[in-house]
Amino acid sequence: MSQFQVISLESMRIACRNCSLVNLCLPMGLTPDDVERLDGLIKHNHPLHRGDYLFRRGDHFRSLYIVKTGAVKTFAPSPEGGEQVLGFHLPGEIIGLDAIARACHISSAKVLETSAICEISFAKLETLTAITASLQHQMYRLLSQEIGQNTEMLLLLGRKNAEARLASFLLNLSQRLRRRGLSPSDFYLSMSRHEIGSYLGLAVETVSRVLTRFQDDNMIRVDRKHIELLNFSALMALCDGGGQHRQQQRT
Amino acid sequence: MSQFQVISLESMRIACRNCSLVNLCLPMGLTPDDVERLDGLIKHNHPLHRGDYLFRRGDHFRSLYIVKTGAVKTFAPSPEGGEQVLGFHLPGEIIGLDAIARACHISSAKVLETSAICEISFAKLETLTAITASLQHQMYRLLSQEIGQNTEMLLLLGRKNAEARLASFLLNLSQRLRRRGLSPSDFYLSMSRHEIGSYLGLAVETVSRVLTRFQDDNMIRVDRKHIELLNFSALMALCDGGGQHRQQQRT
DNA sequence: CGCCAAGTTGAACAGTATCAAGAGAAGTGG
DNA sequence: CCACTTCTCTTGATACTGTTCAACTTGGCG
Known part of the structure; x- marks a missing residue:
């Protein structure tokens, strides 16, 4: 039914090296050692299934999530029980960047199909980026990119x-x-x-x-x-x- | 005509300590020394006037800007000469965070009324945040906050x-x-x-x-x-x- | 086989855009 | 300091896109 299939934990681990965070860092001057340390932060959870929540609006913010395979939607529950979809997240994309500011999630994230999602403790990531300038730069780029994408959406919805x-x-x-x-x-x-x-x-x-x-x-x-x-x-x-x-x- | 008035360079300098970057950092565990160093990065330009550009779409990205007094709009010029306004920026707010990712500006910024704007070299800021964990955290918060605000806008325009x-x-x-x-x-x-x-x-x-x-x-x-x-x-x-x-x- | 959710299609309505015209402000130049 | 132009804003009439309501089709699953 879907071309995104979970194969095995081992292949997931390999696939994770393609996650945007690790992936984007490689050309940025990280030493193999740095990559290893970054990779060490990444927690490989069990596959999630359609309808599972990664987090809900209001949850305390602990981790960023990276979609390895599958798809996730983020949305804001609206007062009357409806929900406004804020984004769809495909393999290689990061979820949760909007929660850093308030230390709690302002949106909910729900899995659309069986997905492999890995998790990165933000606290640990922050510690690591503090001692690795190129990784810090990468984080800034990532956050900024997210802003740019939202901007495109604004253009879309506006006119x-x-x-x-x-x-x-x-x-x-x-x-x-x-x-x-x-x-x-x-x-x-x-x-x-x-x-x-x-x-x-x-x-x-x-x-x-x-x-x-x-x-x-x-x-x-x-x-x-x-x-x-x-x-x-x-x-x-x-x-x-x-x-x-x-x-x-x-x- | 407007309640935002430029008084003097000295008062501008004082006002700048209220800029969001410095301001938000104070409670975050920065030493007075750190604040001093951060403050040292801030360049106090001459007041700009209605119609002046801070930067244009496509310009190379060098600095972030903080509105001290006045108001700025950011917008994306559309093909046919029209423009889509992306945001209005009031005193204490930062402009240019969307440009970090591509190292060039994806939007233009134009001054709406006589304004005092200060400028921070992003390269220098990055160097400083690399050695000051609390400042790095502050930057993450700032970027994340921007994402959250865009999200609100999406909700607004969507429904x-x-x-x-x-x-x-x-x-x-x-x-x-x-x-x-x-x-x-x-x-x-x-x-x-x-x-x-x-x-x-x-x-x-x-x-x-x-x-x-x-x-x-x-x-x-x-x-x-x-x-x-x-x-x-x-x-x-x-x-x-x-x-x-x-x-x-x-x- | 029949139920239920998701998707499609049709018809009518409603919220805004568009077109058009006029009234103020503001800025320009004599 | 006063015409004159120009721009912004306002107001009205009309048109059209997209929503809403409703019925029907399709596929999934017990």
Whole structure:
């Protein structure tokens, strides 16, 4: 059902060296020794299953989490019992950076499909980064990158229509999968239409309709959760497709 | 015209000790000596005036900026010459954290009114935080806080109607001004209606209309750029005011 | 086989954007 | 100091995107 499969603890351990934290540090001048120490901090938990929580809003903040395989969503429970999806996290991505400031989680994180997640004690990581300048730099980059990604989302939600949002969403997923060495044009959505809608600020029905429209225009092929991107340039053209109706004028 | 006035370089220097970076560090176990060193990094530039750029998208990243007095907007220039406002920055707030990751600015920053801005070389700051654990911790908190604020914005843009957006915006400004010791219920908007609209994902006309409606309901008093908040609880009630029409159901 | 959740499709409504026009401010130059 | 231009803001009328409500289809699973 999904291309992300847990193989074995040993392969997980190997895979973890590809985690963004370790991975991104390698070219930054870390000695093998440093990498070893960093790797020593990483705790390899048992695989989690659909519906499991990594943490809940309000939980005390202890660790960062890195998705090794599978997918995770973060969301903010809204007053009326609903929930607003804040992000989807694919293999190689870090979860929990927003909790450092308050030392408690401001969002909840739930596993979307069977996933291998590793955990890094933030306290220990902080101690390590304090004595390893290049690792500290890496942490700054990581945090800053997260800010940049949120900024892109703001742009998306601020001034784009439903088609541009879906197109951006699909291309964004595609890009992140490619970075991870997975097919950028053929993948499974582990999240529901409802969750996509929540993430993009659209109603479920709109998500469904727009996907159908994309398929009718031969830009994608949809079969339930299986997505194939057929026409990248057309999708990219839609992304820029400006404001809610036409576009916004100068400020 | 504005309550933010540049007085003198000396008072600026004193004021700078209230900058968030220094300020937030004080309770975190920095020795007076550390504070002194941090303070030494801070460069006090000449006052900037409306329309001046702090930096432009694409500029090489060198420094972080802290608003001492005045106001700054950050924005992403869009292809057709328009611009999407990403944030407004009031006294005590830091600008440029999103640029660390790529070492170049992904947004532009423009001064909205005569402002005193100080500058911190990021390279030097990084060196200092590498040898001062509590300062490193402070930097992590700062970056994480920025992520948290963006997250709030995502919530706002994702599922709120025009009234909720404006109400949240006003209350958010109010809160930030209060934190700074300024009046939380009586202030000037240094940004145009258009800029507010761009920030909130609304048309200028909608901003204008909703403000008028708020005034008609005696929740605020508006006179051009001068705003008085009259009924906080009513505004707060509007903030929760759910989805685009009613509210969103469970995921 | 039948139930239940998830997804799709259709029709009507509603919130905002857009278009258009006018009223103030503010800034410019004589 | 006063026209004149220009920009910002406001207000009204209309159009359109996307939500809402509702019914139906599909797939999963006991």
